[in-house]
Amino acid sequence: MYAAAFDYVRASSWSEAVDLLGELGEDAHVIAGGQSLVPMMMLRLAAPTALIDLAGADQRTIELRDGQLVLSALVRHADIEHSEVVAEHVPMLTEAVRQIGNVRVRQRGTIGGSLAHGEATAELPSVALAHKATVQVLGPDGERTIPAGELAVTHLTTSLAPAEVITAVQVPVLAAGQGSCFVELARRAGDFAMVDVAALLTCAGDGRLTGARLVVGAVGHRPADMSEAAQPLLGQPLDDAPVDEVARTVADEVQVGPSTHAGVAYRRQMVAVLVGRALRRAGAAALCARHPERA
Numbered sequence: 001m002y003a004a005a006f007d008y009v010r011a012s013s014w015s016e017a018v019d020l021l022g023e024l025g026e027d028a029h030v031i032a033g034g035q036s037l038v039p040m041m042m043l044r045l046a047a048p049t050a051l052i053d054l055a056g057a058d059q060r061t062i063e064l065r066d067g068q069l070v071l072s073a074l075v076r077h078a079d080i081e082h083s084e085v086v087a088e089h090v091p092m093l094t095e096a097v098r099q100i101g102n103v104r105v106r107q108r109g110t111i112g113g114s115l116a117h118g119e120a121t122a123e124l125p126s127v128a129l130a131h132k133a134t135v136q137v138l139g140p141d142g143e144r145t146i147p148a149g150e151l152a153v154t155h156l157t158t159s160l161a162p163a164e165v166i167t168a169v170q171v172p173v174l175a176a177g178q179g180s181c182f183v184e185l186a187r188r189a190g191d192f193a194m195v196d197v198a199a200l201l202t203c204a205g206d207g208r209l210t211g212a213r214l215v216v217g218a219v220g221h222r223p224a225d226m227s228e229a230a231q232p233l234l235g236q237p238l239d240d241a242p243v244d245e246v247a248r249t250v251a252d253e254v255q256v257g258p259s260t261h262a263g264v265a266y267r268r269q270m271v272a273v274l275v276g277r278a279l280r281r282a283g284a285a286a287l288c289a290r291h292p293e294r295a
Helices: 014-024 037-042 077-081 084-089 091-097 103-108 111-117 124-130 227-233 240-253 264-290
Strands: 007-010 028-031 050-053 062-065 068-072 134-139 142-147 152-154 165-172 178-185 195-203 209-217
Touching: 007 014, 014 028, 014 050, 014 134, 014 165, 028 037, 062 084, 068 084, 077 091, 077 103, 077 111, 084 091, 091 124, 091 178, 091 195, 111 124, 111 165, 124 165, 124 178, 124 195, 124 209, 178 264, 195 264, 209 227, 209 264, 227 240, 240 264
Parallel strands: 007 050, 028 050
Antiparallel strands: 062 068, 068 165, 134 142, 134 165, 178 195, 195 209
């Protein structure tokens, strides 16, 4: 099957892209890597009347600014995967992008495109929510900042207004004594995830936890912030019994929707397994960050 006919325009800046979206109407769509949009167009699940190419709108930059990792929306998954800066300061992001599609997809797909697409099984929304990231947006009314937790609304739907585009993503870097982990379950490498979990823990000098962020993705219409369920871990070492209890609580409480890849009961059981795995790995990383001599 072939895509429906469309016009093609190349934007030279973010502001030009916004202007073109306003001029070409609601059926126009921006395109960066095209790894989500183009397959939908080929299947006639999407039929934009015009594509606005963002390739020339900005440079693909990854920078550290005031405790934040600032990534241009056009940064490709492969750029993140091979960035030493990302691996050092936001390692969960490195772990997550390595689960995305295959090497061809990662060479063209972009972080801004992934977040704007709103795919419920995508990896990056879970990481962004766990890290309390924000996205910078430009639209007809100017710039604004959207917290990651407010970007996804439901499957393939975000809070972006008409003619708005994501221009950058800001992710707080790991602080002293913090460790993180991203894990997912898929039928095969590169397939859509059936469950993913992002954990970010903070460890005090005595080995007790002082902070816990926990997100479960790919089970509902948007990533679920389950950090509240992880709060019983605070004030104590990360031992097996409390971790197992939290994992069971999260699995019981999180909403798991239907999937063509696996049944609800199986995926709920896998939530418990992956939550336990992510918490243990994040806790070990946090303890190592607090006491590098134990590594």
